[in-house]
Every structure is written in C-alpha cells, then in structure tokens.
Amino acid sequence: MAFSSDSMLQKIFAKSPAFDSNKRVFGKPVSISGGAISCNERNLKSKGRIAVKAAAAADVMGLKNHEVNLDLGFDVVAERELREKGFLGMRKTKLVCTIGPACCSLEDLERLAMRGMNVARLNMCHNTREWHRDVIRKIKKLNEEKGFSVSVMIDTEGSLIHVVDHGVPSSLKAEEGSVWVFTAQKFEGSRPFTVQANYQGFSEGIMVGDELVIDGGMARFEVVEKMGNDLHCKCTDPGLFLPRAKLSFWRDGKLSYHGLPTLSPKDWEDVDFGISEGVDFIAMSFVNDADSVKDLKNYLFAKTSKSIRVLAKIETLESLQKLEEIVEASDGIMVARGDLGVEVPLEQIPTVQEDITRLCRQMNKPVIIASQLLESMVEYPTPTRAEVADVSEAVRQYADALMLSGESAIGLHGQKALSVLQVASSRMELWSREENRQSTLHNCQLGGSLSDCIAEEICSCAVQMANNLGVDAIFVYTKHGEMASLLSRNRPYPPIFAFTSDSDARMALNLQWGVIPLLVDLADDMEANISKTIDLMRANGMVKEGEAVLVVSDLTAAHATSTTFQSIQVKIIV
Ligand SMILES: Nc1ncnc2c1ncn2[C@@H]1O[C@H](COP(=O)(O)OP(=O)(O)OP(=O)(O)O)[C@@H](O)[C@H]1O
Ligand SMILES: CC(=O)C(=O)O
Ligand SMILES: [K+]
Ligand SMILES: [Mg+2]
Incomplete structure (x- = not known):
C-alpha cells in the first residue's frame, strides 16, 4: 500500500x-x-x-x-467490535432490519442484535398492533437486560391504492386480452377476474382510456368501461397480481394523483401507538410535501416529551419534485426504492438514489437505502452478485444506513442476509478509505x-x-x-x-x-x-x-x- x-x-x-x-x-x-x-x-x-x-x-x-x-454507556456489540477489530475496523454503515414473522422471537431478535442490527423497523402495513407491541417490548427488554442499543422505528402504512383481494391468497396471472373488474366492494368466495381495491374512491376521476399499471409495470390494463365506481379493464401487458399489489393510473404518460392524505386515520392511530410504546423513529410513507412532515413533527412535539425523529420516505414522483423542502423538514430520509419504482422508471432509480444520498449529506440528514438489497435471499442462502454490487454501491455513496425488508421479515435466511450486509459494507468502507487516502480530491x-x-x-x-x-x-x-x-x-x-x-x-x-x-x-x-x-x-x-x-x-x-x-x-x- x-x-x-x-x-x-x-x-x-x-x-x-x-x-x-x-x-x-x-x-x-x-x-x-x-x-x-x-x-x-x-x-x-x-x-x-x-x-x-x-x-x-x-x-x-x-x-x-x-x-x-x-x-461507559457502551453497547455490547460496539464494545465487542472495538475489542476484536480496533478503532479503524469498526463498521460505519448502519443496518436496519424489518421485523416480521420470520425473526420476531426473543432469540431471533437477540441474534439480529448480536449481528449488528442498529435499528429494528416495524412496518405497520402488516400484522396487528398487539404483535408490534410484543416485538417492541422484546427489543427494549434485550436493550435493558443484555446491553444492546437497538433503536425502534415504526413505518406507517400511508395512503395508497392497493389490492386487498384478488380471489387467491398467492399471486395470480393476468393474460393478455382478459377483462377484469376492479371494485372497492368486498366479495365473498371466488369471483373470477375480480379485484378488490382498498379505497372506496379509487376510481374517482378515472376515465375510459386511462391506463392502470400494477406494481409499476408488473402488468398493465386499459380502462374500457366505468360502471358506478367499478372499472372494467382489459389487460394490455400480461403479468402477475401479487398480494397487496399497488394500482396506479396514468393518462397521456402522466400519473393521476388520488389526493389522499399522507397519514390516514389508521396511521394517526399508529402514531399514537408509537408514542405510547416509546419508539425512536417514525418513518412516514408516501410523503408528498414538507407540510405533512411538519404536521407530524408538531403533533409529536405537543404529545410527548420524548424526541421521536421523523423520517420521510421518498417513494413518489411528487416527493422527488419537492425533495429539498422535504429533506429540510424531516430528521432523515428513506430512499424507498420499492414503491419509488412504481412511479419512476427503474433505470432512473440508481441516479435518484445517488442524488438523494448526496443531498441528505449536504443538508446533514441521515439517509437509509431500502428495498430489494438482497431480495433473492428471501429464498436462497446466498445473494446474487448483482445484489452484493448494489449493496456495495450504496456504501460507496456513503449512505448512512442500509435496510433489509422481506429478507429479514419473512425470509428463510434473515440472519445470514444481515451478515452479508455487514461484511459487504465493512469491505467497501475499507476500500473507499484507502482510495480516498491516495486521492487528493477525496473531500x-x-x-x-x-x-x-x-x-x-x-x-x-x-x-x-x-x-x-x-x-x-x-x-x-x-x-x-x-x-x-x-x-x-x-x-x-x-x-x-x-x-x-x-x-x-x-x-x-x-x-x-x-x-x-x-x-x-x-x-x-x-x-x-x-x-x-x-x-x-x-x-x-x-x-x-x-x-x-x-x-x-x-x-x-x-x-x-x-x-x-x-x-x-x-x-x-x-
Ligand atoms: N409485521 C409483519 N408481519 C407479517 N409480514 C410482514 C411484516 N412485516 C413485513 N412483512 C412481510 O415482508 C414483506 C416485505 O416487507 P416490507 O416492509 O418491505 O413491506 P412492503 O409490503 O413491501 O411495504 P413497504 O412499501 O411499506 O415497505 C411484506 O410484503 C410482508 O409480506
Ligand atoms: C421501504 C418502502 O416502503 C418501499 O421501498 O416502498
Ligand atoms: K409502510
Ligand atoms: Mg413503500
């Protein structure tokens, strides 16, 4: 060297x-x-x-x-890392794990903490409040009794239009030319070619000829008839309906906004739940402007003496257009690449990620890179080379934190996925440091x-x-x-x-x-x-x-x- x-x-x-x-x-x-x-x-x-x-x-x-x-107020994991690896060997990139059924026992949580989980994320879209309460209490118990220091984040459901029922519990194929009914009405039993959306007003303002896109391009339909609030749509690009698939409507290449508030009544109840359980972070889904962030911050300020940090999730086109004011108003940002990829062409996600990461650093706000980092590990015990490259790239961009979603929440290899993040980030940090030292322009x-x-x-x-x-x-x-x-x-x-x-x-x-x-x-x-x-x-x-x-x-x-x-x-x- x-x-x-x-x-x-x-x-x-x-x-x-x-x-x-x-x-x-x-x-x-x-x-x-x-x-x-x-x-x-x-x-x-x-x-x-x-x-x-x-x-x-x-x-x-x-x-x-x-x-x-x-x-010393040291947490046991940082202390062990310091003893084993010395100052320079300590990992800098922080790791967030989404907690779900695959990792919610006390033993699983302890193992995640030992492997370097810095923040546990609870996605309020899924499961019951009782389930989330139980997980939060386990984490706090581990912190108190075993000397960990894992922060707790809740992630709001937010207002978006998605599928609640398409007749089968798993995914379902839509063939080209098939005609489907999209309705907000609940239906009993099996009704072929019928999809129930979560929101009564989902078809408001939608016209015949508009395009309906499933999960950002998983399948596409054209609206061929409107009957009351129901839409009859013909499949123009075959694909899959996954459970909770997202629906977005487009006209002349532009997204139609549904105008729902960022925090739904259910989200406000979840916020109250977060306050009463003493969470450290609230990640706000589908933020579109700074006002919704300020509203939540003001609410928290009035309701609790604890300082709960508000993270804005960037996952809509609108939020990208108002990025600076949103970053300014919030205590941190999550690049929520999953839903962002529904509204933004996928080839733009890498540059958008780098831009957001750079802006956050400029404005001194922590930034989390989220979604599909090691997606294949939900099933397989090793990541793809492309996934490791994606993780390393986020580290090279100096993101503050990386997040696991399904990999830890429902995956078969959550603990291993966390270890992959940990070794890949340590490796890239070392490489970047050496690169920077040799370059006169690194600052x-x-x-x-x-x-x-x-x-x-x-x-x-x-x-x-x-x-x-x-x-x-x-x-x-x-x-x-x-x-x-x-x-x-x-x-x-x-x-x-x-x-x-x-x-x-x-x-x-x-x-x-x-x-x-x-x-x-x-x-x-x-x-x-x-x-x-x-x-x-x-x-x-x-x-x-x-x-x-x-x-x-x-x-x-x-x-x-x-x-x-x-x-x-x-x-x-x-
Ligand atoms: N608490 C939970 N209980 C049950 N399943 C969960 C839970 N949390 C996450 N999951 C599962 O893990 C998957 C990935 O989690 P993730 O948090 O990325 O959710 P998501 O549905 O993609 O929504 P979001 O856009 O808010 O991230 C989910 O689709 C869900 O199947
Ligand atoms: C994390 C999240 O909400 C997303 O990627 O959509
Ligand atoms: K969410
Ligand atoms: Mg999302």
Whole structure:
C-alpha cells in the first residue's frame, strides 16, 4: 500500500518535540484548543477502581458473556467490535432490519442484535398492533437486560391504492386480452377476474382510456368501461397480481394523483401507538410535501416529551419534485426504492438514489437505502452478485444506513442476509478509505450550507485534522447529537464516539454513519467530562497508550457565561 499513516504523521510532526518516531504516535499529549497549541501533561492515571466496578456490575447481572460496560454507556456489540477489530475496523454503515414473522422471537431478535442490527423497523402495513407491541417490548427488554442499543422505528402504512383481494391468497396471472373488474366492494368466495381495491374512491376521476399499471409495470390494463365506481379493464401487458399489489393510473404518460392524505386515520392511530410504546423513529410513507412532515413533527412535539425523529420516505414522483423542502423538514430520509419504482422508471432509480444520498449529506440528514438489497435471499442462502454490487454501491455513496425488508421479515435466511450486509459494507468502507487516502480530491465539497456555520466549520476542520493526523478515534461531547451528526457528515476515517446524556439523542444517533453513541452523565465542566470518559475507556482497555484521540465538544463550559465553548483538542493516551 502506497499510503502509510505513520509517514504522514511524521511529516506533520517531524518538528514537534513531542513526536517519537519509534512509537505509533507521540510521546506526550498535545492539546490544540481555541487556536493555541500547547503540550498538556494531562494526568490520565489509571482508575482501576472504575473498571472493577463496571466489571462487577456486569457480573451481577449475569452478563459476563456480553461484556456489558455500564459506566461507559457502551453497547455490547460496539464494545465487542472495538475489542476484536480496533478503532479503524469498526463498521460505519448502519443496518436496519424489518421485523416480521420470520425473526420476531426473543432469540431471533437477540441474534439480529448480536449481528449488528442498529435499528429494528416495524412496518405497520402488516400484522396487528398487539404483535408490534410484543416485538417492541422484546427489543427494549434485550436493550435493558443484555446491553444492546437497538433503536425502534415504526413505518406507517400511508395512503395508497392497493389490492386487498384478488380471489387467491398467492399471486395470480393476468393474460393478455382478459377483462377484469376492479371494485372497492368486498366479495365473498371466488369471483373470477375480480379485484378488490382498498379505497372506496379509487376510481374517482378515472376515465375510459386511462391506463392502470400494477406494481409499476408488473402488468398493465386499459380502462374500457366505468360502471358506478367499478372499472372494467382489459389487460394490455400480461403479468402477475401479487398480494397487496399497488394500482396506479396514468393518462397521456402522466400519473393521476388520488389526493389522499399522507397519514390516514389508521396511521394517526399508529402514531399514537408509537408514542405510547416509546419508539425512536417514525418513518412516514408516501410523503408528498414538507407540510405533512411538519404536521407530524408538531403533533409529536405537543404529545410527548420524548424526541421521536421523523423520517420521510421518498417513494413518489411528487416527493422527488419537492425533495429539498422535504429533506429540510424531516430528521432523515428513506430512499424507498420499492414503491419509488412504481412511479419512476427503474433505470432512473440508481441516479435518484445517488442524488438523494448526496443531498441528505449536504443538508446533514441521515439517509437509509431500502428495498430489494438482497431480495433473492428471501429464498436462497446466498445473494446474487448483482445484489452484493448494489449493496456495495450504496456504501460507496456513503449512505448512512442500509435496510433489509422481506429478507429479514419473512425470509428463510434473515440472519445470514444481515451478515452479508455487514461484511459487504465493512469491505467497501475499507476500500473507499484507502482510495480516498491516495486521492487528493477525496473531500467532497460540502460547502457552508447549514445554519449553524460555526459548528459546521469546526466539524469540517476537525475531521480534516483527524484524517491528516491519522488519529485513532474522534470523541465528541454533545448535548443533543448535533455536533456528532456534523462530524459524521464529513465521513471521517476514524470512528466517532459520541458521548451524550440525552437518551433520545443516543438512540437517534444509531442511524448515523460512523457514530457510536454512548450514554453518559455529562457535567458542566468539559475538561472533567473528557478526562472522566478517557479514564474509563482506558481503564477498560478500550484505548491504549500511544493512541491519539481528537476531541470535539458542543457543551457549555463551566466558566463560560455568555458563549458556547466549542473546541478541538488532540489527546494522546499516556
Ligand atoms: N409485521 C409483519 N408481519 C407479517 N409480514 C410482514 C411484516 N412485516 C413485513 N412483512 C412481510 O415482508 C414483506 C416485505 O416487507 P416490507 O416492509 O418491505 O413491506 P412492503 O409490503 O413491501 O411495504 P413497504 O412499501 O411499506 O415497505 C411484506 O410484503 C410482508 O409480506
Ligand atoms: C421501504 C418502502 O416502503 C418501499 O421501498 O416502498
Ligand atoms: K409502510
Ligand atoms: Mg413503500
């Protein structure tokens, strides 16, 4: 490998009296704060007592095998990963799993958590609220008792027109030239060539001659007759009706909008359910504008003191046209490629995905790439080469998170699919890092686009410093996660350990690229926070002598009366 971080360090610190070329880094700690550089002999004496206390607590809970570390607020999976792979080996891309009948037992959920699931997604389209409640409680139990930190996301059903009944429980073929009745009326038993849609007004405004497209092109029909609210349609392009197949109507090459609200009455009930179960994220399906996102955020703000993050799912043509305002209004985005592919030609999905991913990074919002990542694994134990390439491409684009849908919810190989995401993302992250190091142009120009430009600049500079110095980790002390998020936006080489005392922020940061959130009690005194956490990390063997840590903070210092104390420091562990 042409690059050597040591040689870069030598170049930078060749004149520094603190530099010791025989060691991995330096002999003495260096502190760079507020522009002044000074050698700072911070006393980082071992505090064995704390380590003993943490170990004892884990022991009492019978969690020895999971190496729980209570004082550090570390989750067991991140801790194990750090011990096994070191700082640079820690996976940066976050993993979301849809929970369904194939993975809903306590044991299955624990195995998913152990394999790196950061967020569990519950799709409210399927199953009962009781079923979802049971899953959420199991996840919370695992978090509490086994030291995991898996966030919970509910995904709303949203208003779309889909098939509820086409006479058989599985898929059904429509032959060319066959005529079908589409109705909102429920029918008993078998009525050949009849399809029931979920919404009474599904045919409002539809005219003879319009085109009806099933699942974005799985089959096509022409409306040949309208009788009351029923439509008689002739199949022009044969194909399959899958269960819950989506219906969309087109006229002169343009999509007809049905004008349903983004959140249906049932969705609002699901939102209330999410509030009462204390979920961390609500993913909103079929968002068409920023107002629906703002409405939900305002509702949550009024209804609960918990900060529930709202993710907008981009899965309609309309949402693409108003992308920027939607990203701005939301706390994150999901590229919902499944339904998006119904309204957008499939060949446009890859570029749309890359555009959304780039915009989200620019605007500092986490982005999830979802749907069909490893679809063949629903049935088969290995992915296709094309699927692995798709996953790797999303990682190369620096998406924050990847999501499993049917692969985990109903698939035969959900655990294995998660492992495929985990190894494929680790591999691509390593490759990208090495590529970037050799390229002088790797720092994508993010520009000063955010409202808090001081924090933005501090984080951009901090990441540049961290990369140039080859530090082992970035530590950020953050009130609500903002600085951690800004650091993540710059996609640094080392992992970002985010210390926060806000448990909602901690759970939200689970979705952000490269951030390992830790829940700790933070004091007003920044220096005390830094030394306390570094002492704890060192006492637990997580940082070692000679390792370098870059420290950033957005907390108010004890002595600051009117300004926020924001700083960058470099600490060398002694
Ligand atoms: N809680 C659940 N109970 C039963 N089946 C589920 C559940 N969650 C998901 N599934 C199954 O897994 C499949 C894939 O899940 P996924 O969440 O991608 O749903 P979807 O129906 O494609 O809708 P969406 O567009 O909201 O993602 C679903 O079609 C459904 O069959
Ligand atoms: C995830 C989702 O909703 C979709 O892909 O349509
Ligand atoms: K959904
Ligand atoms: Mg969808």
